[in-house]
Amino acid sequence: MAKPAQKRKTPAKKAPAKKKPSVAKQSAASEEFALHSLQDAHESSPKFDADVDQMLEFYEQMLLIRRFEEKAGQLYGLGLIGGFCHLYIGQEAVAIGLQSALNKEVDSVITGYRDHGHMLAYGIDPNVIMAELTGRQAGISKGKGGSMHMFSTEHKFYGGHGIVGAQVALGGGLALAHQYNEDGGLCLAYFGDGAANQGQVYETFNMAQLWNLPIVFVIENNGYAMGTAVKRSSAETEFHRRGTAFRIPGMDVNGMDVLEVRNAAEVAFKHVRDGKGPVLMELNTYRYRGHSMSDPAKYRTREEVQDVRDHKDPIEAIKKLLMENGKTEADLKAIDKAIRSRVAESADFAESSPEPDPSELYTDVLVEEY
Template sequence: MLLIRRFEERAGQLYGLGLIGGFCHLYIGQEAVAVGLQSAMTVGKDSVITGYRDHGHMLAYGIDPKVIMAELTGRAAGISKGKGGSMHMFSVEHGFYGGHGIVGAQVSLGTGLALKHQYSGDGGVCLTYFGDGAVNQGQVYESFNMAQLWDLPVIYAIENNKYAMGTSIERSSSEPLLYKRGESFRIPGIQVDGMDVLAVRGAAEVALEWTRSGKGPIIIEFLTYRYRGHSMSDPAKYRTREEVQDYREHHDPIDRAAKELETMGVTEEELKAIDKEIKDIVVEAAKFSEEAPEPEVSELHTDVLVETY
C-alpha cells in the first residue's frame, strides 16, 4: 500500500514537472482495495481487469514499478512500449488485462475473461474492478445477466469512492447501495470497508471461494475514497477540504495498517525501514522513467495488426 501511495505521489509530481502528459488518474486513498483483493489472487491462474485508474492495481500485482513509471513518461521501456500511457497498461504475463479508458467497458471484458476461465476449465477467476460512475452504464447489467445465467467465475469489485468525477453517488444513482445492484439478476452482493485492508482481504477470500466453487458471480462494494481529484486536471471543488481531511486523518488505510502492525509487535524502526526501502524504489523508478529513451520512430507502425497481409 505504501508503495502505491509513494508511487502515485511521485507520479503526481512528475505530471507537475511535465514529464507525464495527457490524463493521469491517481489511486491515492484507495490502496487497501487493490492490495487486499489481489493479495488473495493467484498470479498466473486468475485474471484482473480495471478502468483507467490502474497504476495501483498493477503495483499490487507485483509488476515492476520501473516499467509502470516508464509507461507514464512514454518511454520504450514502458510496459506498453510507451504507446499506451497511464490509462492503457497491460501485463498478460501476470493476467492483468488493463487499463481501459472507456467507463464501464472493462465490466463486459472481465465477464468475457471469466467465460474463458470457465470454458477452458483452468480454475481461474476474473476480478473485474469498476467504480461508482461505471455502475450506471448499461453494459454492466447486460454482463451481470449473462454472468449469473452462465455461472461465470467473476468477482465484480465496485470501488465506490463516492464521486464519479464531480458527481456524487447520491446525485447519480437512484440506488446508492451498490452491492444491491445484482439483486434482480440473483447475484449476491456484500458491502465492505475499503479503507481496511484486512477486511478487504477477508472479503476476497469469501468471494474467491464462492466463485471457485462454481456458484457464479459475486458483487463486492468497497467503500473507499480518493484523496486527489478525478484526474490531474480536476480541481475537485465538488467536495469540501474538511471531508478530504477527515478521510486522511481518520480513515487512512495505510495509517490503519501501520497501527495494526504495531499492535502485532512490529517496531517503529521496522516501519521506518519499510518506508525508506519504498522511497528508494520509487525514486529509482522515477529516475529510470526519466532517463529511459523514447520509443524508436519505427514503433509508430508496429503492433497495429498482428499479421502481415
C-alpha cells in the same frame, strides 16, 4: 464522502414477495435464494486473521502504491507525464486486499483507467510502469498506452481500459474463457461507482449469472464519478444491491481496511470457485486526489478529505496494528525509506529512458502482415 466506509447493519430478511401472476413465466429454479449469505459470512468475522509478516507485506505493498502515485503526481506537475493521469491514493487497501487473495497462476484481473495500483499490487516492476507514464520505449506498453492503458498478460492482468464500464463486459469474456478452458480460474473485474450506471454493466451481470461465469464484480465506490457525488448520479447508492435483479449476491465491504477487504475476498472467491456463479462486491473507499491530475476537486471540502485521511487511512490503520504487534516506529520508517528510494529509482529510470523510436509509430497496429 457520499457513503461512510463503515459497517452497516444487515437488512432484515424479508418474507418472499408474493408472486405476480404472469403468462408463461417459469418459476425460479431455487426459492432459497440468499442474496445476503455472503455478507452474513463476511460480517460474522470481518477481519482477515493475518500474522505479522502478512500485515507487513500489506503495509509495504500499500505504501509502494502511495509513494509511487505521489511521485507520479510530482512528475505530472513537472510535465514529464502527459494527458490523463488518475491516481489511486486512498484506495490502496482495495487492490491489495483483493489481489492478495488471488490464485496468481490462473486468475485474471481487469480494470478501468485508474490502473497503476492494480499493476503494482502484482509486484510488477515499478520502472516499467513509471516509464509507461512518461511515454518511454521501456514502458510496459512501449510508451504507446500511457497511464490508462497498461497490461501484463504474463501476470494475467488485462488492463487498463479507458471507456467507462467496458472492462466489465471484457471481464465477463475473461471469465467465459476460464469456464471454457476449465482452468479453475476466476476474473476480478474492477469498476467505479460511475461505471456502475453504465448499461453494459447490467448486460454483463445478466449473462454472467445466466451462464454461471466465474467472475467477481468489484465496485470501487470512492464516492464520486469524476465530480458527481453518488447521491447525485445514482438512484440506488447501495451498489452491492445492484445485482439483486440478476440474482447475484452482493457484499458491502469497508474498502479502507485491508484486512476486511481480504476477508471479504476470501468469502467471495470461495463462492465463485465453488461454481456458484458471480459475486458483486462494493468496496467503500475514498480517493484523496482529484479524479485525474487536471481535476481541482472543488466539489468536496478540504475538511471532508482531511477527515478521511485522519480517521480512515488504510495505511495508518495497518501501521497502528503493526506497532501493536511489536514493530517499532523505526522499523516502519526504514521500510518507508526503502520504498521511497525504490520509487525515486523508477522515476529516474522513467525520466532517463529514451522515447520510442519513430518507427514504433507503425508497429503493433496489426499482428499479422497482409
